[in-house]
Amino acid sequence: MEPKAAIDAFAALAQETRLSVFRLLVQAGPGGLPAGDVAARVGVPASTLSHHLGLLERAGLLRSWRVQRQIFYATDYEGTRRLLAFLMKDCCQGLPELCGTNIADPIDCCVETMA
Amino acid sequence: MEPKAAIDAFAALAQETRLSVFRLLVQAGPGGLPAGDVAARVGVPASTLSHHLGLLERAGLLRSWRVQRQIFYATDYEGTRRLLAFLMKDCCQGLPELCGTNIADPIDCCVETMA
DNA sequence: TTGACAATTCGATATTTGTGGAATTATCGT
């Protein structure tokens, strides 16, 4: 991942409405929600929300698809994973024993069933 | 964690110099680096860097302490963990099987030795 | 084809943010 892409992604999350939207969709799961539902839930005008959704999608944090007249948005879990991986890359010079905290600990969702 | 605090943290990471600094310190580990070393490594004037370090620290991503004439900065692993936990809270309605990606997978550093 | 609905794009304004030289504060060795 390029630093530029990570900056875009963090900038996307660094705004009240967009952070609410992202967390709402993280909680909603892969099925996502239509743009209109998201607008109603976070309480912002459609035009403003559209701007924010587009920014989150271009940042690689959301994906979207059309169903009839609605456009659904959902978390891009792979894009999100790449972002967090970039941020923590080569943590502690690769020596886990240096750290006293398990960063990954609370992120216990979206775990593929072990093969 | 309050949304406001998370926004400050993501905003802190959404800037080229600051993201470089944070990643540098993630890799440096808990021992951290003096401000001057950081400035030299990322190639920015001391005053500019000081501004950025202060912002990262106030955002809960770094901590600092004085040693003689130098001020050391290091990743605040606990603050970082709280941020990522907030972002992914209640992912997939608590139903991991809904997701196809293990978000935590790449964040395999800083893992406490299992008791 | 007409009307209604869902969402996006346009545009103009107000706000926030990044930058780095100069001055300041803090610490140290002699």
Place this chain on the structure above:
DNA sequence: ACGATAATTCCACAAATATCGAATTGTCAA
């Protein structure tokens, strides 16, 4: 106390960003 070093604060300017009403595009049912 003095000079040197390390870092921060101050300041002013340039650049990027959030907002939302109005207009536009795309989709659907009859």
